[in-house]
Amino acid sequence: MRSAMLEALTLTTESTAPAAMAPQPPAVWTSEQWLAYFRHNAANLMLVPWESGAGVTPTELGEIVDSLKAWQLGETSDGRRLIRTAEKHATRIGDPKFVDVIRLFIAEEQRHGEELGKFLDAAGVPRAKRDLGDSLFRVFRHFLMRMEVWATIVVIIEVHAMLYYAAIRRATGSALLRRICEQILHDEVPHIRFQCERLAIIHQRRNRVFRWMTAAAHRVLFVGITMAVWVGHRRALRAGGFSFRRFWGSAWAQMRKAWRAMNPKVYRWLQ
Ligand SMILES: [Fe+2]
Ligand SMILES: [Fe+2]
Incomplete structure (x- = not known):
């Protein structure tokens, strides 16, 4: 079931229908389908080798630790505001x-935060406490x-997380941290699809001019976030094999895929 679900999550217009039939674009998943996916994923997690301890060298840790503390905190939000926003959206x-x-x-997301937190504990590193997300939220409260x-x-952010955790995985020989990264990377692919589908639903009835303005705003936001992630995490990203040029190119390549997946035209809509 796992592979069937993951296959379904890979956005494709290819069809398994007989050659004579026109290929059908996919439909966005219903909330029931997403519920089934998330429940199934939670019941089929990878085995994490906690018994092996942190297993990270001081040199490796020195390159990634400040950055990892910040990501760990970012993954830990209680999500109350997101739930309130989702409630309003669901009612509408x-x-x-x-x-x-x-x-x-x-x-x-909280599991990601907790597992990274347990890794920091195992490595004897205190977890970060200041909630930057909270401070930012106060500034952008109205929009969020x-x-x-x-x-x-x-x-x-999830597009950047894919690059980031791939870099952390490459930057360490720790079996524990590598497995935590593998599970996060596995989870983030459907997360990106989930957000893209939601945006396709929201953008579906938008006219061409407003859609163009939305796309322009996305690019401004994307460039800002890409620069902020590089400035804040370049040491860890470099340790994981990213030069700025490679990071910039990879971020654009991944984001272009996400933009394609949030285009309402790539889905079949049931009227
Ligand atoms: Fe996450
Ligand atoms: Fe995520």
Whole structure:
């Protein structure tokens, strides 16, 4: 079932239908389908070798630790504001189960935060306490109460998370940290698809001019976040094999895939 679900998550317009039939674009998943996916994923996690200890050398740790503490904290939010935003959105579109999906999504992010936290504990590193997300939220409070803004920011961050955890995995020989990164990378692929589908739903009825403006705003936000991630985490990213040039190119390549997956035109809509 796992591979069938993951296969379904890879956005494709290829069809398994007989050659004579026109290929069908995919439909966005319903909240029921996403609930089934998240429940299935939670019940089929990779085995994490906690018994092996942190297993990280001081040199490796020195390159990644400050950055890892910040990501660990970022993954740990209690999600109350996101739930409130999702409740408003669910009421507006008449899909109460969407809130349950968001709860399972938040639970996965919290698991990422908890596992990274346990790794820091095992390595004897104190966890970070200052909640930067909270400080930023106060500034952007008004905008972040909209589901579209949440999903847009989250998908951009998740695109960078894919590069970041791949870099951390390459930067360490720790079996424990490598497995934690592998599970996060595995989880983030559907997360990106989930946000992209939500944005496709929201953008579906938008006219061409407004869609163009949305795309322009996305690019400004994306460049800002890419630069901020590089400035804040370049030491760890370099340890994982990224030059600025490679990071910049990879971020654009991944984001272009996400932009394609949030284009309403790539889906089949049931009227
Ligand atoms: Fe995460
Ligand atoms: Fe995620």
